[in-house]
Amino acid sequence: MQKQEQPVVVMKGIVKEFPGVRALSGVDLELFPGEVHALVGENGAGKSTLIKILMGVYTKTEGEVYINGEKQEVKSPLHAQSLGLGAVYQDVNLAQHLSVAENFFMGQLPRTRFGTVDYQRMYRETKETLDSIEVHVDPRALVKTLSVAQQEMVAIGKTMHQKARAVVFDEPTALLTADETEQLFRIIDKLKKDGVGIFYISHRMEEIFHICDRATVLKDGTFVGTVKISDTDEDGLIAMMVGRNVEDMYQIQHAEPGEVVLKVEHISRGTAFQDISFEVRRGEIFGMFGLVGSGRTEIVRAIFGADGKDGGKVTFMGKAADFTRPQQGIQAGIALLPEDRRAQGLALGMSVADNTNMVAVHKISRYGVIDNRKGVQIAKNYAKKLRTKTPTVFQRVKNLSGGNQQKVVISKWLAQDSGLFIFDEPTVGVDVGAKLEIYKVFEELVKEGKTIIIISSYLPEVMGLADRMLILYEGHQMGILSKEEFTDDNIMRYASGKNGGKSEYGKERA
Ligand SMILES: Nc1ncnc2c1ncn2[C@@H]1O[C@H](COP(=O)(O)OP(=O)(O)OP(=O)(O)O)[C@@H](O)[C@H]1O
Numbered sequence: 368m369q370k371q372e373q374p375v376v377v378m379k380g381i382v383k384e385f386p387g388v389r390a391l392s393g394v395d396l397e398l399f400p401g402e403v404h405a406l407v408g409e410n411g412a413g414k415s416t417l418i419k420i421l422m423g424v425y426t427k428t429e430g431e432v433y434i435n436g437e438k439q440e441v442k443s444p445l446h447a448q449s450l451g452l453g454a455v456y457q458d459v460n461l462a463q464h465l466s467v468a469e470n471f472f473m474g475q476l477p478r479t480r481f482g483t484v485d486y487q488r489m490y491r492e493t494k495e496t497l498d499s500i501e502v503h504v505d506p507r508a509l510v511k512t513l514s515v516a517q518q519e520m521v522a523i524g525k526t527m528h529q530k531a532r533a534v535v536f537d538e539p540t541a542l543l544t545a546d547e548t549e550q551l552f553r554i555i556d557k558l559k560k561d562g563v564g565i566f567y568i569s570h571r572m573e574e575i576f577h578i579c580d581r582a583t584v585l586k587d588g589t590f591v592g593t594v595k596i597s598d599t600d601e602d603g604l605i606a607m608m609v610g611r612n613v614e615d616m617y618q619i620q621h622a623e624p625g626e627v628v629l630k631v632e633h634i635s636r637g638t639a640f641q642d643i644s645f646e647v648r649r650g651e652i653f654g655m656f657g658l659v660g661s662g663r664t665e666i667v668r669a670i671f672g673a674d675g676k677d678g679g680k681v682t683f684m685g686k687a688a689d690f691t692r693p694q695q696g697i698q699a700g701i702a703l704l705p706e707d708r709r710a711q712g713l714a715l716g717m718s719v720a721d722n723t724n725m726v727a728v729h730k731i732s733r734y735g736v737i738d739n740r741k742g743v744q745i746a747k748n749y750a751k752k753l754r755t756k757t758p759t760v761f762q763r764v765k766n767l768s769g770g771n772q773q774k775v776v777i778s779k780w781l782a783q784d785s786g787l788f789i790f791d792e793p794t795v796g797v798d799v800g801a802k803l804e805i806y807k808v809f810e811e812l813v814k815e816g817k818t819i820i821i822i823s824s825y826l827p828e829v830m831g832l833a834d835r836m837l838i839l840y841e842g843h844q845m846g847i848l849s850k851e852e853f854t855d856d857n858i859m860r861y862a863s864g865k866n867g868g869k870s871e872y873g874k875e876r877a
């Protein structure tokens with residue numbers, strides 16, 4: 368980053384008001400060519416809103432935007448694109464039903480001299496760009512057939528093809544594996560060398576300290592400050608974000624485990640997972656770790672009844688529990704917080720209160736009549752407990768920030784008062800302070816004698832929270848480690864399939 372250069376982006380005094388919510392009040396931001404600039408702050412601080420204003424998705428209420436020194440009113444995403452701005456959002460903004468190449472050339476299809484679309488040229492140029500960042504995807508493939516990671520890489524390729532001078536990444540690693548994250552960082556490095564300015568939004572401190580040059584901190588829509596990363600450390604940045612020190616993230620009081628509540632014996636399904644056996648006790652936090660694609664999500668979905676299984680046996684609370692429908696799992700007292708919260712977890716058009724009470728509706732009904740006051744009270748309690756940022760519990764969930772939507776999903780399952788809580792990636796997109804709130808809730812649950820299964824790709828989280836950990840590799844059970852056996856090396860060796868089979872402990876359990 369060279370200061371004497373002209374910034375690619377300057378935002379001055381940005382204010383954004385939504386009905387009843389002042390999302391941004393006077394935020395300043397500048398981005399230089401070749402700079403990776405982090406945007407950090409708690410859930411609902413205004414990061415995504417600021418970026419959406421820059422990208423022409425929202426119109427600002429007040430303030431000024433300069434691109435390459437010229438004042439601009441960014442009217443639409445297409446306008447932003449023509450000004451040299453690109454964006455890679457978490458919920459990827461590609462046209463799903465079009466091919467990769469068509470997405471690259473959207474709005475500017477090349478023509479042959481006969482006036483027809485020059486597909487050959489489109490495919491060739493698309494491939495060249497993707498090759499340059501080592502992304503091996505067929506330019507002819509429809510976007511909807513690609514994995515999330517591939518779609519994200521395609522979205523980056525598209526910004527390069529369009530020669531964007533500033534690119535925004537909004538929580539780009541949330542759904543990526545460790546390898547994919549490494550690949551992303553290599554691409555960002557390349558963009559940086561080419562003089563592209565980058566805004567990088569993430570809740571993962573280690574990433575910010577790994578790749579960013581400066582960070583701008585937002586709090587409740589206000590501008591806290593911009594710091595050089597080399598002048599601060601994680602604690603310093605977190606203190607700016609939350610206004611206090613967050614320590615001892617994983618100081619969970621563990622309960623003394625009681626009797627076995629869940630017994631899983633030799634369950635399998637196709638190639639998704641084979642011969643999985645484990646037991647979980649009352650009051651225990653049982654971790655499941657493995658790389659994306661290792662079968663973690665599939666296994667818990669089979670236990671819950673969301674997917675079937677081909678063989679094996681599940682016993683819950685002493686009763687056969689070979690569920691084939693989620694309703695059976697719910698009735699038996701199992702809650703599953705799904706990984707894909709947008710698709711499976713929420714009714715986005717409905718209110719916070721309605722979402723909170725969606726599964727526990729029987730608890731607020733009498734003789735078939737829903738007691739709305741009670742429902743509202745329950746929703747208020749959980750919003751307070753998890754510090755969900757929303758003007759009221761009547762707000763539609765789609766108007767909440769990403770992390771606050773996640774808190775509503777958690778509330779919904781807590782309200783159901785289950786015996787076994789299965790949390791699949793519960794803290795993706797959740798800020799550091801809110802993570803702590805969620806861990807406190809876990810602590811309360813186990814104290815009350817509930818049982819938790821937690822799936823997380825974030826190793827410090829499973830290591831910190833779990834009493835024992837089942838490790839999976841490509842659908843196979845590699846072992847069950849006890850807390851004393853948790854070390855990074857140990858776990859990664861198992862998770863990469865290198866321990867050559869079950870650990871002694873795993874064998875004994877199986
Ligand atoms: N369309 C909308 N209507 C009403 N309020 C909104 C809308 N979009 C965002 N908000 C509110 O604006 C504030 C800022 O939200 P924003 O999505 O920018 O937060 P964020 O910093 O990106 O948070 P997260 O880390 O959770 O993604 C929040 O209080 C949110 O509820």
Ligand SMILES: [Mg+2]
Nearest residue numbers: 414415768769
């Ligand atoms: Mg956001």
